[in-house]
Amino acid sequence: MVDHQPGENLKITVEKMNFFYGPVQALFEINMNIPEKKVTALIGPSGCGKSTFLRSLNRMNDIIDGTRLEGKVLIDEKDIYSPLSDVVELRKKVGMIFQKSNPFPKSIFDNIAYGPRIHSVKDKGKLMEIVESCLIKAALWDEVKDRLDQSAMGLSGGQQQRLCIARALAIEPEVVLMDEPASALDPKSTLKIEDLINELKREYTIIIVTHNMQQAARVSDYTAFFYEGHLIEFGATEQIFTNPNQKQTEDYITGRFG
């Protein structure tokens, strides 16, 4: 297990997790402690299980037929797979950003107000407050403040991705999962997203899947290396990238395989 810094609280604890797609086992005996208000990066070659692992943290795998999970996933010490767990509450608490930005075909304002409206925020002034603060947090406010009523589809790819981040923040999550959030963006937009991740970790626990090892190195505090469904190594990013404990990790990050 990883040595966490003093003063760090654990947000998510994964115990002996096994995951199956029908008869195929995708994750094997994963144990992992994810600290609060830090960025944890999941790296590894395609098919290593990192995205499956990410999606298990807000039960996104539930919507795939024939999947099964063994073991425990505790968020704030509560088992999210217990029969008593409320999936809607869980997904409110654990937001998600996908590889490809997916704004609703609505105005910029409505994209962000959508979640709060569902959660019964009706007051126009209150909604405006939420929209503004989320756009500021997502570093998009200055670029869109004069055209909130225009369609979100008119934004650039990088802006759309930041809009999706703002939309996720509008329902006040505590954990934000990001699945390759910058892989479809140019270097400048990628940099904006990375700067943003660095800002957001003050308030949120962030878990990011990335194929870009340099990105993992740049943005994360902790890095987990997955290979063929196993968690090979999990440690402080600085240690993983300067002196990994496992040869497989070393081989992967120095580009010998994967």
Added chain:
Amino acid sequence: MLHYWQREIENLKKLILSLGAIVEEQIQRSLLAVERRDTPLAEEVISKDREVDSLEILIEEECLKILALYQPVAKELRFVVAVLKMNNDLERMGDLAANIAKRARYLAKKDKINLIEDFGNVGDKVQNMVKKALDALVNTDINLAKEVIAADDEVDKLTKHLLKRTINAIEKDPDRTKDYFSIRSISKNLERIADSATNIAEDVVYLCSGEIVRHTELGMEEQAEG
């Protein structure tokens, strides 16, 4: 606005400058200990070298972290590499200052030696080189760095001159040969501090221009031009 890794580089700059400031003070106080025959001051300098050592380790770790995590390029890469090298030199200068302090402690127990006064001149020159090398780093001032490189020859000459005088003194007063060896040791340590300051200045030239001027007789050219 600074990007997140630029903040790390700014922090690295602060660390190397604080190491520079401590080392500068160590050199100054070690020479003061020689001049005033001040044993407690010499002891302070000797024990403070541990602080220099631990800061050196911290800076090296920071450099490695920045290289591994952020893969800096262009000027940022040159900066981190230059810091990695000058970190070494500053730590070495700290050791040399501690050596001088040890000689000061020894000489304080002996009768005064007149040659000590001659350190004043070369000591001032060396301290000036160190100060200028660090200023050149702060301001990325290539011209100031070249002045430091040029000044090294002068220190070498003064050191040679002092060696001659030390040999003469030993011939006249062989009973105090051991004490004169301490004098020689101090002047040799000072010369080495100047060499390290020159290395730092060369690293600053590299930082500013991307050009490696070591072993290129830049100092001589500069003097010829001047």
